[in-house]
Amino acid sequence: MKAKLGQAAAACLAALLAAAPAHAADEQAKIDLVKKVYQTEQYARYASPSFQKIIRLGNKAAEKADPEMACEMYEHYAIGLGNGDSDVKNLKITPMKGNLVRATFRNGDEQVSTDFDISCTKGRCVINDVNGYRDIYRRIIRTRSCGD
Numbered sequence: 758m759k760a761k762l763g764q765a766a767a768a769c770l771a772a773l774l775a776a777a778p779a780h781a782a783d784e785q786a787k788i789d790l791v792k793k794v795y796q797t798e799q800y801a802r803y804a805s806p807s808f809q810k811i812i813r814l815g816n817k818a819a820e821k822a823d824p825e826m827a828c829e830m831y832e833h834y835a836i837g838l839g840n841g842d843s844d845v846k847n848l849k850i851t852p853m854k855g856n857l858v859r860a861t862f863r864n865g866d867e868q869v870s871t872d873f874d875i876s877c878t879k880g881r882c883v884i885n886d887v888n889g890y891r892d893i894y895r896r897i898i899r900t901r902s903c904g905d
Contacts, residue, residue, distance in 0.1 A: 783877040784852045790882045791850045791860050791873055798833045805876070805883040808891060815894025818901055828903035830894070835887045837862070837869035856885065 794800045801812050819828035837860070838845070848862040858873045874886040885891070896904060 782880050783882070786877050786880050786882045787852055787858045787873075787875045788850045790875060790884070791858055792848075794836060794873075794884075795845060795848060795860065795862075798836070798838060800832055800836060800873075800884050800887050803882075803884050805885050808883075808885055811891055811894045811898070815897050818898045819903065822897065822902045828897055830890075830897070835871075835890045836860070837864065837871045837888075 790803055794803060801809060804812060816827065816830060819830045822828060844864060846863040848860060851859050851861070853859055853872075856874050856876050858875050860871045860873065862869055871888055873884055875882050875884055877883075
């Protein structure tokens with residue numbers, strides 16, 4: 758009985774140790790992806806196929822609802838940047854629980870925090886949501902209005 762318990766414990770430990778490097782690699786891949794988002798000031802190019810579709814449909818609906826400003830659904834706003842004069846200082850990217858990754862930085866006198874939902878498979882990561890914008894796009898698609 759003790760031998761079987763010992764074997765089971767050893768097998769569990771081996772499985773955990775094998776999973777640890779993969780988890781660490783995914784965490785680093787998430788951090789690297791968020792860095793790319795801030796370097797390019799874009800997230801749609803790194804979005805999952807389902808999020809890309811929602812972004813595309815949401816942008817079309819926003820442009821129809823508000824031809825001049827497209828409901829202000831600009832990528833740089835979603836990631837906490839202003840209108841062309843942003844100065845990101847002290848960018849800190851922290852993997853949180855589950856798929857959540859938080860980016861914090863100073864933009865002038867303001868402390869900014871942006872949450873990314875990122876999933877990874879074998880080191881390849883995609884963005885599923887940014888600061889709840891998935892739901893905002895869905896609402897614009899559903900209501901065909903900006904919701905002001």
